[in-house]
Structures are given as structure tokens and as C-alpha cells.
Amino acid sequence: MFTIDLTLKYTPMPLSVQRKSAEEAEATYQEIIKAMRSDTPQILELKCDHQPEKKVGVFSDQITAVVISQKSGAAGAGRTPGFFALAE
Template sequence: MFIIDLTIRNTAMTLSVQRKTQEEAEAVYQQVLEAIRSGGSSLLELTCDYQVGKKVSVVSSDISAVQLYEKSSTATASGRPPGFFALAE
């Protein structure tokens, strides 16, 4: 399973969707990158393969980062992969 995480401006929480294959995950990753690059405020709707019925909609101008990784059984102790960090207040 492959996970695509979206970090949203001014929000500590990440939004995630999952894809079964690397090709599908890469396609979603590229779709998000293109939405960010366009610079517009289009609405981006993503669905999840793991949780059927899960949908995430976000305004593309609010996305500050996107991350693609493969879910594995060797995740960190916190259950989150390395790569993104959050500043504690």
C-alpha cells in the first residue's frame, strides 16, 4: 500500500489517501504537484483505496507539501514515517 500525505497551510494535521499500486500512487502524486504548480485555487478531490468511501477535498492553493511513501511494517515508533515534522507550541 502506498500513502500520499498532504500538508495544508496553517494546519498541524496532514490529510492522507492510499493507493494499492505504485503507479496509481505516483499518478495521484503528480496530480497534486500539477495542482500546486498551476498556482490557481482549484478544488482537488481525492479518494482512498484502503478506506472505501473516504474522500478528501482541498483547495490546491492551501497545499504546502505532498509526500509519497510505501506503507511498511517497519514504521517509526510514532507510527508516522520520517520526512514531515511539526513544530510544538
């Protein structure tokens, strides 16, 4: 399972949706990046593969970052996805 996390302006917690395959995750990532590059804001509607009832709509001009991470049982349980790690 792959998770796509969106960080929004003025929002401390990321929004997340999940995709079953790397190809689907990459396609969603590219869709979000394309919307972020657009000169005109648009609404992105995203659904979660893991929880089909989970849907989110967000204005593209409010997105500050997007991250793809792979979820597996052994991969850092309890750790948040992203590029930064706190020293232990």
C-alpha cells in the same frame, strides 16, 4: 500500500489517502503537484483505496507539501511519514 500525505497551511495534521500500487501513488502525486503549480486555485478531490468511503476535497493553493510513503508491516510501526526524524 502507499500513502500520500498532504500538509495544509495552518493545519498541524496531514491529510492522507492510500493507493494500492506505486504507479497509482505516483499518478496521484503528479496530479497534486500539477495543481500546486497552477496559477489558479482548484479543488482536488481524492479518494482512498484502503477505505473507499474516505474522500477529501482540498483547495490546491492551501497545500504546502505532499509526501509519498510505503506502508508495510515491518516498516517503522508508529512512525509518521516524512523526511524528519527525532533523535532518540
